[in-house]
Amino acid sequence: MPLFRSPHLIADINKVQVRGDTWEIPPRGLNIVWGNDPRYWSIPIDGPAGLIQVCWLEVSGSIQVTRGRKYQIRFEVQLKPDSFGWNGSSVLIMAKVGKQGNYQYEEASLNQTGKLTIPMKPSGLEIDVPIDAADPTLYFGLYEVWSGKWKGGLEIHKATVRQAF
Known part of the structure; x- marks a missing residue:
């Protein structure tokens, strides 16, 4: 039995599902600060994943991608009826290629239905992977x-990374 158990959920890469040019990452395939x-x-x-309460929301992941391609990153989330603390707060979807x-980022907000919306970007955050990227990790x-x-009161259903055409 380990002496120390991390308070953070560490991504289980075996949970990531790849279907053609799309990666679907359920909550257990993501790193979630305070998730354990x-x-x-x-x-x-x-x-x-159900957020009970935090003042520091950080949910992240990484995948290997192909150089010279563009990718779209989206998070499927929803607010529960008893959610709190989201009024006036935006969330950022952020991505980078290599350590x-x-x-790059897009500011998003949770609308009245509890869905994540990025103004003018229904596809989510898009990021180009340079052809000469030393590290093709997204x-x-x-x-x-x-x-x-x-x-609190946020549910995270999944993250999706899709190759853009």
Whole structure:
């Protein structure tokens, strides 16, 4: 038995499903800060991850992609009726290519139905992978770490990365 158990959920890459040019990543295939602590998250074996309460939302993942291609990153999320702390707070969908890459991001908000919306970008965040990328790893995530407000009631169903054509 390990002496220390991380309070964070570490991605299980075996949970990632690849279908053609699309990766579907369920909650257990993502890194979730405080995800192993039942005071903050409820993460069943299958089904959506349920945010109980955090003031630091950080959900991330990574996959190997093909150089010279463009990819779309989306998160499928929903607010539960008893959600709190989201008014006036935006979330960022961020991505970069390689550990040393520069982040690109889109600001998103949760609309009245609890769905994540990016103004003018129904496809989600798009990112180009340079043909000469030294490291073709796509790092991506969903973040709300700036407001300092406690928030809860968010369900994360999955992240999707799709090659754009």
